Amino acid sequence: MLVQKNVPLQGLNSFHIVARAQALAHITSEADVKSLLADPAWASEPKFVLGGGSNIVLTGDVKPLVLKVEVLGRQVVGETAKAVIVEAGAGEDWHAFVAWTLAQGLPGLENMALIPGTVGAAPVQNIGAYGVELQDRFESLDAIDLQTGETFTLNAGQCAFGYRDSVFKHSSSGKQDGGYSPIGLKDRALILRVRFALPKPWKPVLGYADIDKKMAEHCTDQPTAQQLFDWVCEVRHAKLPDPAVIGNAGSFFKNPTVSPEQCTDIIGRDPKVVYYPLPDGSFKLAAGWLIDACGWRGKSVGMAGVYEKQALVLVNRGSVDGPDGATGGEVMTLAKAIQTSVYERFGILLEPEPVVV
The missing domain is CATH 3.30.43.10 (Uridine Diphospho-n-acetylenolpyruvylglucosamine Reductase, domain 2)
Structure with missing residues (x-):
């Protein structure tokens, strides 16, 4: 080829x-x-x-x-008592795929509308938004081994999903007992197709302030999937820059998880800190709030900057098609400076989401 x-x-x-x-x-x-x-x-x-x-x-x-x-294709491939199984090629645009599922009358992915990227990248990052992560809707995927050319299938357990994490972000893997026992598949596998289990019956996933506001505005406590899709798009458009206009990689840092003791300590020093309780008793802190509290909103290093409307997003202040934009070095210098500030003030080391190449 x-x-x-x-x-x-x-x-x-x-x-x-x-x-x-x-x-x-x-x-x-x-x-x-x-x-x-x-x-x-x-x-x-x-x-x-x-x-x-x-x-x-x-x-x-x-x-x-x-x-x-650039592997394309979207289709319904099966159905069980609890879910409809849909499949998409790894090269399909994620948001377009979510919109397509709704057009087929198959809700379940609407909370993850407008997340940039492709279907194949979604399991790598275990993308998520507004209470739903990819692992919650994942059924299986097909990938190809870049060393042997062998095609294989992984289920959710084999993908080792974590918060913005998966087996595809870690190195070193082995093949055991006639099948893949992935310790890590970074640079080893190329995802070809992904299948999703869309729940039957469907019910909305709620509980986020932005969505609560939309429900109050529309005087409903039981939104449709299409309403949720539209609201998520509206919220994301209002908070996040369009990559086609302002270069960015979305949320640049993961929201850190802390123990109850750590959370209590931070609340004692900064009562306005934004945090969310997790089922295991730990707490997730809003990384954007931590960055904002350290005064980084709107600041720049060279042509790399912190977005004025959301401190969690780093942006390229140059044109999207010209030679005057930020370098990767400037982006990472800015990111490291933010990490240092947050660590010095809160004792928390923020972890970047994007892959640095």
């Missing part, structure tokens, strides 16, 4: 950082991967899987062979 050389990546990452791939191949099917692995020129070369580019920070040109995932 055709492998392009010296490919610009500014339009293929949502931060719109200027960088190039030394080589790039467009992957539209399992056969494309097998063709590459059969080619002596590329079989043993390091590889980097690229989806929608919405969760990466490029700090320079990419030397490994970039595999741009």
Whole structure:
């Protein structure tokens, strides 16, 4: 298959950082991967899987062979007493897929509307919003081993989902007992298709202040799935910058989890801290509030800045298609400065969400 050389990546990452791939191949099917692995020129070369580019920070040109995932397709593939199973190709746009499920009369993903990226990247990050995470709706996925060319299927347990985490973000894996026992599949697997179990009967997932406000405005306590979808889109549009207009990778830091003792200590020093109790007794703190409390909202390092409307989002203050924007180095310098400030004030080390390349 055709492998392009010296490919610009500014339009293929949502931060719109200027960088190039030394080589790039467009992957539209399992056969494309097998063709590459059969080619002596590329079989043993390091590889980097690229989806929608919405969760990466490029700090320079990419030397490994970039595999741009463009596997398409959306279909209902089965049904059980408790769920309808739908499948989507890894290259499908996530938000468009969510909208499609609703158009088919199949609710369940609406709380995760407008999350940028592709379907294939969703399980890698275990995306989530407004009380629903991907793992809550996940059924299984098909992937291909980038070393052997063998296709395999993983269920939720094998994906080892955690908060913004999965087996695909960790290195080192093994194949045991005739099947994959993944310790880590980072740089080892390319996701081809993902299946979701959409619940029957459906009921809305509520409990977030932004959604509560929308319910009050519309005088209802039982919104439809379409209403939830529309409200989530409205809230996200109001709070988060459009990557097509302002380069960004969405929420840059994970919300940290602390013990009850830590939470009590922080509340004692900063009573206005935003926190949420978790089922296991721990507490999740709002990383955006912590960053804002340290005075970072609107600040910049070079052309990298903290978004004025939401301190959790780092942005590229340059144009999305010009050479004047932030470098990956500036983004990471800003991120590290924020980490230092938050740690010095609250004793908490914020963990970045995006993958740094």
